[in-house]
Amino acid sequence: MPNKVNLTSAELAYINELVSGSSTEPGETRAGFRVDGGEKANGLLLQLAAKANLTLEAELDEYCMSFPLQLKQDEFQTVHLQLAPPTIYERGPVLRAWRLHLDEPLPLLSNDGNETALSVHELSPNGLLVDAGTKHRAPKHLHMRLALPGEDSFQINAHRIRHAEGGMTAYEVAYPQDKDAERIRSYLYEQHQRLHPDLQPELAVDMPESS
Structure with a gap:
């Protein structure tokens, strides 16, 4: 398997900007990417998302973060990829949730x-x-x-x-409600940034709470 690639500071900052927009009111649209891989590629991604949990992995020196990826298709059949607050893992003899x-x-x-x-x-x-x-x-x-x-x-x-x-x-x-599990991850992400200012400016300081 290929080696994992560490993200740059600019890439991590951009990811954080997208995740910071993940706390929205009902009816609002989260920040994210428009996926334009063509009908076949988009269809494959939607099939994978329906059957598996897709994630984006960010590698840091002492931690790694797993951002859930959410794919949605709008009324115009356009596919949008959105990032949710991550699960943070501590490196060590055994990888464990922070x-x-x-x-x-x-x-x-x-x-x-x-x-x-x-x-x-x-x-x-x-x-x-x-x-x-x-x-x-x-x-x-x-x-x-x-x-x-x-x-x-x-x-x-x-x-x-x-x-x-x-x-x-x-x-x-x-958590019986998925939104509450996301709320916990959002809160932990916010507190992790507060406690680890050495990761700045890779990760922006403010992380809105989930609704």
Whole structure:
């Protein structure tokens, strides 16, 4: 297989500009590319997108980012390619999703919106590190709500995978709504940029939150 190609600073900055336009209101169109490969090539891309997850991979020194690609066809049969917020991976002996340590833990909410004794201390695209408190036992399954700073809450479903240090419990999480999974990736992308200014100006500072 061919070697992976590292993107230039200008290319990464342009990718970030496209992803920054990915948070749109209903009825708006995301920023992206018009695909003009001809009827056969466009048809092949649409078939692939219908059967597989297409991604664009950005290689950095300590991290790599996997941007989901979304293909859409408008009423004029024109194909548009759009980028969604990425999953960030840390390089190491094992490639793993980057985890954000939260300076201020986020409380998990009951379905009626009230805070519970459970709080999230680390966050990744598909995982939570949860503190159940000294008086409670971490449940095997979570069917609760989570609110990112300054946003409305959304539903999460999670199951316990292991007990961690410091009385914490690790959960694998799923989001019933795809838009909420994208919202998490967008928030993590924004926080990764904030915590790693050494990547600037390769990646612009501002990353709007998903709607």
